[in-house]
Amino acid sequence: MKIAFIGLGHMGSGMAANLVRAGHEVRAYDLSETALSQAMADGAIGAASLSEACEGVDAVVTMLPAGQHVLSVYGEVFGVAPKSAILIDCSTIDVESARQVAGQAEAAGYQMIDAPVSGGMAGAKAGTLTFMCGGTKTAFSGAEPILAKMGKAVIHAGEAGAGQAAKICNNMLLAITMIGTCEAFALAEKLGLKDQVFFDIASKASGQNWSMTSYCPVPGPVPASPANNDYQPGFAAALMLKDLSLAMQAAAQSDADTPLGAKAHALYEALCSQGHAAQDFSYMMERIRRGA
Structure with a gap:
């Protein structure tokens, strides 16, 4: 699969590397050149922009600091990523922002899931995270095989926001x-x-x-x-x-x-x-x- 990974901080870097090791083509993007360079050293393809990362992909995975960043990034993702791409936000944000961005995704014709994680940096690097997922059963089914490459447990908690x-x-x-x-x-x-x-x-x-x-x-x-x-x-x-x-x-x-x-x-x-x-x-x- 072709996967865009946006947000390569302490958690995202290890997660993206595990997707590369699983055989996926990972297109990485981060505002930090250092973080992007590390992702490329781990085997990801560096993207010069968010749009470049998302063009033609099968999935978009994000790991961002807060709700406003998630809303801003997906505002750019919508319309660039193919409608067939599954959108997976692994950030830890407030429930209302998670529900808001999920509603926007649905209105734009996308399947989206909120999938925050437990396990810390060690779990991100080792691929032993636990993912708590909120979204439709269809979105969960699309996201689960991708998340399974980064974690030991992928659990559907309910509708949008339930993961958060x-x-x-x-x-x-x-x-x-x-x-x-x-x-x-x-x-x-x-x-x-x-x-x-x-x-x-x-x-x-x-x-x-x-x-x-x-x-x-x-x-x-x-x-x-x-x-x-x-x-x-x-x-x-x-x-x-x-x-x-x-x-x-x-x-x-x-x-x-x-x-x-x-x-x-x-x-x-x-x-x-x-x-x-x-x-x-x-x-x-x-x-x-x-x-x-």
């Missing part, structure tokens, strides 16, 4: 469990328990959770976790704050009560304001240890 809803709810839960895990380790340390001992117990008891067993926020127990690499992401605290902000926006719009989500948002906002936005979100461990 699943993503922000999942990451709100992730933030809450990470903070709780950090608090538990910090208290265990103050009570004289070694990190490995507490891990060995809690990871096999009722406190077990993904933030502990797969992404442990203290060095030692899980060698692959960012805590063993000076908290280099991974999944940056700034990105977690972005997702929590989207969750809080959605909670306000839907009149949902999310007290722990609101507290998690406040804690990550403080962590980022203290100069740790670029570090992994599990750096919350250090903030809780300091108590400030």
Whole structure:
């Protein structure tokens, strides 16, 4: 297949490379020349413009920062990409923008799906992402074979915007469990328990959770976790704050009560304001240890 890939940041670069490895002709475009050069080194064909990337393709995949970027980019994609091309937005954006761009795509004669991801940079590079998809069954059927080359799980969540809803709810839960895990380790340390001992117990008891067993926020127990690499992401605290902000926006719009989500948002906002936005979100461990 001929696939246009727009947005080659930390996540998009690994995803595009996996599509190349799967045998697809990937036409890459990004405003960053450095990012575009890396994509070309990975085997993609560099495009000089968004329009050039989208001409004659079978699919368009985007990985962009926010809703306004998605709306702007697809405003250019419509009418350039063939009507037969499946449109797949893997960005994490607000639900309303996802529904708006899907409506515009339908009006322009395209099938489109929102397919935000979970798995971070490591998952993007390894091709082990989880895709949460919103759109019609027809659009999902068209997108699934492409997404499967970049991930371990591709799940249809419902109609347009449902993928974004699943993503922000999942990451709100992730933030809450990470903070709780950090608090538990910090208290265990103050009570004289070694990190490995507490891990060995809690990871096999009722406190077990993904933030502990797969992404442990203290060095030692899980060698692959960012805590063993000076908290280099991974999944940056700034990105977690972005997702929590989207969750809080959605909670306000839907009149949902999310007290722990609101507290998690406040804690990550403080962590980022203290100069740790670029570090992994599990750096919350250090903030809780300091108590400030």
